[in-house]
Amino acid sequence: MPTPLHSLSPAGPAHCCIWDPHRVFFFTPSKKETNEMERCCCGLMTPEKQAVPLQSVDVQVDVKDHVATVVSTLLYQNKEEKPIEAVFVFPMSSEAAVCHFSAKVGQTLIVAEVKEKKQAREEYDDALSSGQQAFLLEESDQSPDIFSMSVGSLPPGESASIRLEYVTELDVQADDALRFCLPAVLNPRYQPAGTEGSSVKVTSVPSSLVPYDLTFSAQMESLRPVSKVESSCTMEPVNYLNENQTKASVKLAAGHKFDRDVELLIYYSDSHQPSAVVEAAQGSAKRGSLMGDPALMLSLYPEFPKDIMSSVSSSGEFVFLLDRSGSMDCNMSNMGTSVSRIASARDTLLLLLKSLPMGCFFNIYSFGSTFEQIFPESVKYSQKTMEEALKKVENMKANLGGTEILAPLKRIYSQACIPNQPRQLFVFTDGEVGNTKEVTNLVKSNAAAHRCFSFGIGEGASTALINGLAKEGGGHAQFISGNDRMQPKVIQSLRFAMQPAVVDISVNWDLPKGVSATVLSPPLTSIFQGQRSLLYVQLTGKSKKEAEGCVTVKYSLAGHPTENKLNFSLQPVEDTGLTVHRLAARSLIRSLEQEKEDTSHKKVDAAKKKVIDLSVQSGVSSSFTAFIAVNKTSGEAIQGPLLRRNVPLPMMMSCSMPMPKSCGRLKSRMRLCAPMQMGAVCNAFDCDDMMADECMAEESSMPAKPKPQRDPLLELVCLQKASGCWELEPELAKTLSQTSQDLQDKQPSMANKEVWATIVALVWLHGLKADAKDEWELLVMKAATWLRSQNAAGLSECVEAANALLGCSVQKDALGL
Structure with a gap:
């Protein structure tokens, strides 16, 4: 279960930070200022000030081919003299399907149920009011990659073991690795003025002060050998569990620090093979429902004709949108050798501009609280325009304040498309955006006119935003963190953008008589050479054990009709833990949630009801439901008011700089920002209101840092x-x-x-x-x-x-x- 948060504060209590266009400074406020900050920023809790009830986190990952089942066990203990309520806000992949939540108190196991969110919250509050223990797990209303866990009425001296389980697909990387990420960093999301704020509150401390431990292990199994496993963290050597190396395990080495995500890259031999898995229905579920029928997961790897792929298109309008908010000045990770996000993005833009074909058109936009564009409109690619763009890219800094991405997107979409030049949009951001749904809806409404390729830079980039941009824009998403080089991943996406657009996609089924298929995934709108496409399908009807089915994906590529076929057995696989059903439910839930966003008010309630019914039926969380568990066997009611204890997340420390002594005047001028979304510590990066003119002037006299030697x-x-x-x-x-x-x-x-x-x-x-x-x-x-x-x-x-x-x-x- 994840841990760090990206907000700023140096080691030690009650420090705050302020932002100017080039530096992040820290100062130690007075006691009065400290109290004001805590009221404003929802309280920075550190181990020195109060006990942290979360003692340890144990994560076990079971990977089968390209799907991971993740079980996190969190041990809570109240070491105080009064009962407490522990609240833990943490990141999770937006692609995850949370399917189990339970608590064990003593010998009593309390398994949570999925209920409509308002009802679950009311039951939780009622339980606490009556002195009962209660446990609540809910997805953020604003973003599906943020969860909140509340452990209520934990008496003095008592422990509770919380079990959380989810399933998720693994993304395919540029080098064919499958990527699993246990997110640790939760960056404060910038909330543009006038948009709905988040109710989620987050507490963070320097990673050295986080008192709870993390243990992590992973087991992999596939029909193909596991050729190697790499990680962003120090792992023990891979342990192969059989001779043909189709089973292996790894675990985190001792001494892991809570300063970055835990990332695994799993390499299988000959991994680009289409596959199909039919999973048996849930025995207790009603026939005809999603859980009561077999579910099929198709993994497709379309192969395009070589003569078409051997040529690279020289046409296209390539639009690059670069995040220049303050947080882009942060390093890619806490590891000392990593470069800043903005520096990596600049180098990547250089490579992209040099790789563009003659005859195309291009433009570069950058954004923060405001946005800029290099050319009034896209220009033809030439030596002159390339040099002009490169000069401006070289001077780009993370000095535009907040993260308001809507305005530049609207400007881009307001520009007429150039005839016979397909528009390809590349978005580079660290994803610290609070209005995720509004952004992805805008991209979706313009999907017919372009393809969108998105890049999440640095740890903590919102998976909901990055995946959402690519999904709704018919493109491809990439995540770059730690010591990853951004360039190979971006060039892979450029190659995708240069591929002819696949159009007229259809999926046709050849099934035995009496068997029908209902596709639960969104329609295929984009297909790329060598990239996996997943489809989830509900199979209705009966078939013989030896029966087979066939699926044919047809499409047109550069004017040539093309098709790919896959034959598969209809014999259901038993004892799979309903992984396929839950991923299918997650896929359908996300589609229905999007439908709610797009439809008129008359249809909103119906769409919401579908989501709630499906979430309750499948046991998979949604934005309208929550997991609720109440311990009704706890005996005497717990007496006295509860002390709220916010479990802290470790923060990234890679942007901190000492504040110049001469900036004392700035303390008195400093105005604390309005309460940030998620209640994070005052977010220096995106508080563009806090620009410091005095420090800017004084900083200009400081000696310039030597320019690093380029590769x-x-x-x-x-x-x-x-x-x-x-x-x-x-x-x-x-x-x-x-x-x-x-x-x-x-x-x-x-x-x-x-x-x-x-x-x-x-x-x-x-x-x-x-x-x-x-x-x-x-x-x-x-x-x-x-x-x-x-x-x-x-x-x-x-x-x-x-x-x-x-x-x-x-x-x-x-x-x-």
Whole structure:
């Protein structure tokens, strides 16, 4: 079960932070200021000030192919002299289906029921009022990736063990890994003025002060061997449980700190295989209901014709939307070697601009509390426009205040689409947005005119926002955290964007007589080469044990009718824990919740009722329901008022800087912000009202930080021209660790300077940077296209000379020549 929160405060109690466009400063307020802050920010609770009732968290993950079942056990203990109510707000993937919540007090097990949220809250309050123990788990009204757990009326000296279970699909990464993330960081979500605020309150402390422990273990099982497992955290060596390595386990090494998410990357051999699993119905459920019929999970990996995929489209309008709110100045993780989010985004934009094809159109928007755009409207890609854009990108800082993404999106959508140039929108954000549903609804309403590719930067990025943008925009979502390089993931999405749009998608079923299929997932609106598409289906009717079914996905790709087929057995699998049914229920619930957002008031109640009925029937949480458990066997009523204890989440510390001594005047000028959504500590990043003119002036006299040395690969990318070629210049020689004289002396006599420089650059990339091929592949294709257009003589001699110069052995054919 997750832990850290991204808000700011240095070690030690009662510190606050303020934000200016370039720095985050901390100061120690007076006692009066401290009291005011606690009233404003809902109270920063630290272990020094009061006991934390949560003692430990144990997480066990069971991965079967691409689905994970997660069981978290939280041990609470009241060490105080009065009864308490413990409230824990934590992050969870928006894709998770929470399906079990129970509490064990002594020898008594209390299993929670799913009920309509208002009713559940009333039962919880009534139980506490009458001195009974009660337990409540609910999803945030504003965002499906935030949950709140309340443990009420825990008497002095008593313990309670809470069990929470959920199932979730694992995302496919750019390198074909399956990604599981146990979210630890919960960043404060910026709530734009005039929008509905969140009622959820979060408490955070520096990670070194969090008193509860985390133990974590994972077991993996698949029909295909587990080739390797990687993690963002220190794990013990992989333990293979059988000879063919189809079963394996790992666990977190001792000493893990609560300063980042726990991420697992699981690699299977030959993972891109379509599959189908039919799960048996729940025995006690009514036939004809979702839980009373078999459920089918289809995992499809469409394969496109090679002749279509071998060419890259040179058309398209590429619109890049970059988050420049204050929190983007934070590091990618708490690990000391990580770069800032904004720096990583700048480097990625460089690579993207260099990888764009000649003939396309592009523009770059950036946003915070306000937004900016480089060009009034999208412009044709050329050397001139590329250089103009790069100059402005190089100077972009995280200095635009809050995270108001709606306004730039509306501006983008207000621009007319360019004929024969399909619009592709790339959104880069750390996801600290409070109006998630409003944003994703806007993208959905414009889905017919574009595809949206989203990137969650840094730990704590809202999965509801990032996944929602891609899902509603018919694109693809990626998450980048820790020491991940953003570039390969973004270039993969660029390749997707350059694929011809798949249209006229249909799913056809060939089933035995008397068996019918009802698709529970949203209709397929986007298909990408090599990417998984999931479908959940309810099967009605009876069939013979040996019966088989067939599903055919038909679509049109670049004007060519195409289809992919998958045959599967209809024999249900028993003892699966109803994983498929619950994921299917989750998928249908999310669709119905979206339907409620889109329909008129007359239909809202009907849609809400469908969600509540399905949630109660399946035991899967929703935005309109909650898990409620009341201990009615606890004997005597618990006497006295309850002390509320907010369980703290660890915070990220990667943006903190000491405040200059000369900024004493700023303390007196400081005005505490209005209560933040989720009650987080005063959020320095997105409180753009708190800009400090005095500090800005004083900071300008501070010595500038030395510019970090750029990766040689990115230096080489910087030197490439929009056409795809390189020029023979001293900077190229320096980047390749050569002298200008050596570069000139080795040039074959029949080759011109640009051809020679381009060949050398390509040989260097293929020979010395092969491990970064995912990053440079598109710009190399552009360079090869330019070389072919020159009809230059002596290419073989140039390749041979470049190999001799660089100590490589790259073949001419490998360069695409």
